[in-house]
Amino acid sequence: MRNLGVSIYPEKSDVEKDKQYLTLAKENGFARVFTCLLSADKPKNELVQSFKEIIFYAKELGMEVILDVAPTVFDRLGISYDDLSFFADIGADGIRLDAAFDGKREAALTYNAYNLKIELNMSNDIDYLNNILSHQPNKENLIGCHNFYPQKYTGLPYDFFVKCSERFKDQGIRTAAFVTCQGGTMGPWDINDGLCTLEEHRNIPIHVQAKHLWATGLIDDVIIGNGYATEAEIVQLGALNRYILELDITLEGELSDIEKAVVLSEQHVRRGDITEFLVRSTEVRKKYIDSSIAPRSPQKQEVGCVVIGNDNFGKYKAELQIVLKELPIDTRKNNVARVNSDQVFLIDYITPWRTFIFKESSN
Known part of the structure; x- marks a missing residue:
């Protein structure tokens, strides 16, 4: 307790x-x-x-x-x-x-x-x-x-x-x-x-x-x-x-209802077979497999960015990721949010299989 x-x-x-x-x-x-x-x-x-x-x-x-x-x-x-x-x-x-x-x-x-x-x-x-x-x-x-x-x-x-x-x-x-x-x-x-x-x-x-x-x-x-x-x-x-580790985020631009649902309404779990570049939440793909996520204007993926696979990402559509190392622009992913700067360090605590959630910042 x-x-x-x-x-x-x-x-x-x-x-x-x-x-x-x-x-x-x-x-x-x-x-x-x-x-x-x-x-x-x-x-x-x-x-x-x-x-x-x-x-x-x-x-x-x-x-x-x-x-x-x-x-x-x-x-x-x-x-x-x-x-x-x-x-x-x-x-x-x-x-x-x-x-x-x-x-x-x-x-x-x-x-x-x-x-x-x-x-x-x-x-x-x-x-x-x-x-x-x-x-x-x-x-x-x-x-x-x-x-x-x-x-x-x-x-x-x-x-x-x-x-x-x-x-x-x-x-x-x-x-x-x-x-x-x-x-x-x-x-x-x-x-x-x-x-x-x-x-x-x-x-x-x-x-x-x-x-x-x-x-x-x-x-x-x-x-x-x-x-x-x-x-x-x-x-x-x-x-x-x-x-559950809860990260405050700021949404990026006007998100679709599906994008908001993926980010804010789901409990995410980091894959056990981790990569040093991304925190990957993959189970959400199954739930939103039949939903459309239209591509948005591509942006650079910086540390703390939250991205979602769009309709161009095939089987990886609706996969949510948190960027751990700066990555080049990828047109298959939509930048949907950014972890608040004072909480980026908490991303390090999302260990394999750890559950985490997001909350839209009130600031």
């Missing part, structure tokens, strides 16, 4: 605005809430009051709440690792361990009396998880989540992110990572250049960040790290297909 989440910071925000934000998120299919005790430095009774009200509101909405903690939080609040009642009493569903223990401690925490989830920090390429698993934890209560990085140029590089994530995914552990909204200024610290996991995400649209994380096949839950995302961003994320 893939989920969306938002982050709230009760020690820095207004409770009524937080409630409105959570309500909007829930209405758009969000199911998780991240919040942080690392930066909360108020007295214990004040923390309980500020966190408890908003956490219980999230619970009324049916949302899962995970609290970010570290050994310093346990020490500051006088919480015993053998008694997690403090977190249960304020309504949390789990705690995220920002810092590691010795493996044995994490395993023991998964058997806590309140059945709280124990979320591990995924942003380290070390044998941390296997150490915990060697101590026989309750895997039902074990989940993982990457860090976010408030300072620009400090986020994870992609290859490192993959290695870290694979350690958890290979063990069947539920995973999560952060994306950043572009206008949000709220986070746990005084520096907030965006709160994303991957550095390459910092300045791209939030829905493209989410598509990328899901396209990797390594991340289950996508959480907005900073606040507040705009209503438009929340709605756009909520409308995403979480399981």
Whole structure:
């Protein structure tokens, strides 16, 4: 199950605005809430009051709440690792361990009396998880989540992110990572250049960040790290297909009804015997074998172009292709659309036999 989440910071925000934000998120299919005790430095009774009200509101909405903690939080609040009642009493569903223990401690925490989830920090390429698993934890209560990085140029590089994530995914552990909204200024610290996991995400649209994380096949839950995302961003994320790679496209010229149907109304599957020049969706040929696709004025085939075989292409009529390398003009193909420039990189994730769809861009 893939989920969306938002982050709230009760020690820095207004409770009524937080409630409105959570309500909007829930209405758009969000199911998780991240919040942080690392930066909360108020007295214990004040923390309980500020966190408890908003956490219980999230619970009324049916949302899962995970609290970010570290050994310093346990020490500051006088919480015993053998008694997690403090977190249960304020309504949390789990705690995220920002810092590691010795493996044995994490395993023991998964058997806590309140059945709280124990979320591990995924942003380290070390044998941390296997150490915990060697101590026989309750895997039902074990989940993982990457860090976010408030300072620009400090986020994870992609290859490192993959290695870290694979350690958890290979063990069947539920995973999560952060994306950043572009206008949000709220986070746990005084520096907030965006709160994303991957550095390459910092300045791209939030829905493209989410598509990328899901396209990797390594991340289950996508959480907005900073606040507040705009209503438009929340709605756009909520409308995403979480399981099929969906590419936003701009249609080229006036398309026939058949061309529009091939592009926008079909689920496409890349052939298993791939070529380096094209993504080929060939099953659609069968459905439209008796339909006419009139040739259009031929154009150069550039990377990201979407083309369809026309009536001059014989048995390949109605085959849909995405261009991977620049190709010469071919009068047998009609240029019908172009993948939006900020999503061309996602074409690399259309692996053999992978299903993908197109959505006409609203821009």
